[in-house]
Amino acid sequence: MPQGPFDRYDAQLTTPGLVILEMVAEDRVDAARQLAARLHAEGRIDDLDAFLADVSAREHQLATGLPGGIGLPHARSQHVTMPSIAVGVTKYGHAIDFGALDGPANVVLLIATPAASFSAHLEVLADLARSLSKEGYRESLRRANDADIISELINSSLVFADH
Numbered sequence: 001m002p003q004g005p006f007d008r009y010d011a012q013l014t015t016p017g018l019v020i021l022e023m024v025a026e027d028r029v030d031a032a033r034q035l036a037a038r039l040h041a042e043g044r045i046d047d048l049d050a051f052l053a054d055v056s057a058r059e060h061q062l063a064t065g066l067p068g069g070i071g072l073p074h075a076r077s078q079h080v081t082m083p084s085i086a087v088g089v090t091k092y093g094h095a096i097d098f099g100a101l102d103g104p105a106n107v108v109l110l111i112a113t114p115a116a117s118f119s120a121h122l123e124v125l126a127d128l129a130r131s132l133s134k135e136g137y138r139e140s141l142r143r144a145n146d147a148d149i150i151s152e153l154i155n156s157s158l159v160f161a162d163h
Contacts, residue, residue, distance in 0.1 A: 013124070014085040014154045016147035017042055023088035023108070028059065031096050032073050035086035035110035044084040045112060051079040055110070063099025066129070068138045071098035071105030074125065078115040083124060086110040087150055089142060107141050109154070124158065131157035 018038045025031035032055050033048075040048045054077040058064075064072045088108040090096060095104035109128065113121040131137045137157065144150045 012155060013083055013158060014087060014151045015042065016151050018044075018084065018086040019147035019150045020086075020088040021145060021147060021150075022091040024091050024094045025088070025096055025108075028064075028071060028073065028096055028098050028108075029056070031071065031088055031108050032056075032059075032110055035073075035088050035108065036112075038086045039080075039084055039110070039112055042084075044082050045077070045079050046081055047079045051075065051077050051112065054079070065098030065100025065105055066132055067100060067102050068132065068135065069095065069103065069106045069142070070100070070132050070138065071096055071108035072111065072125075072128070072132075073098070073108070074111035074113075074121075076113050076115050076118065076121050080112045080114045083113045083117065083120055085112070085124070085128075085154055087141070087154060089144075089150070107138065127158050128154075 025034055036048055036052050039045045045051045054075040055073050058075045059073055066072055090106045095106045097104045111124055140153055
């Protein structure tokens with residue numbers, strides 16, 4: 001079992017308070033800002049604007065849209081106090097362009113990890129990408145319409161990931 005700041009078996013990477021249902025955002029920058037505001041409100045980041053600058057810098061390197069309607073903005077940042085994932089499920093008809101070849105995203109997961117935890121950041125990304133590659137998992141997130149269920153889906157996908 002991993003030790004240190006990130007323990008996947010005790011990971012509450014997301015909570016119902018970090019989930020936005022029926023999200024309406026102007027664009028991916030607005031979506032990231034709404035989700036980061038949730039992280040800030042729960043004390044998981046200590047500087048909203050500085051963290052968003054880190055997300056924006058990462059977003060400019062490479063598009064973060066995944067096939068199947070997923071936006072996966074992410075950043076390692078010194079402004080992250082604990083590894084976290086904020087989740088937005090867009091309101092019907094309000095998908096957001098994250099640069100995926102197959103079209104816009106209707107589920108957005110903002111991943112925030114402390115700057116020092118490079119391996120934890122890669123682990124979280126890899127585990128989530130593995131889960132998100134399954135159509136059934138993506139559909140569960142889209143259709144849940146319940147913040148408790150969505151946070152449980154995210155947290156359990158990281159605990160029970162195939163290693």
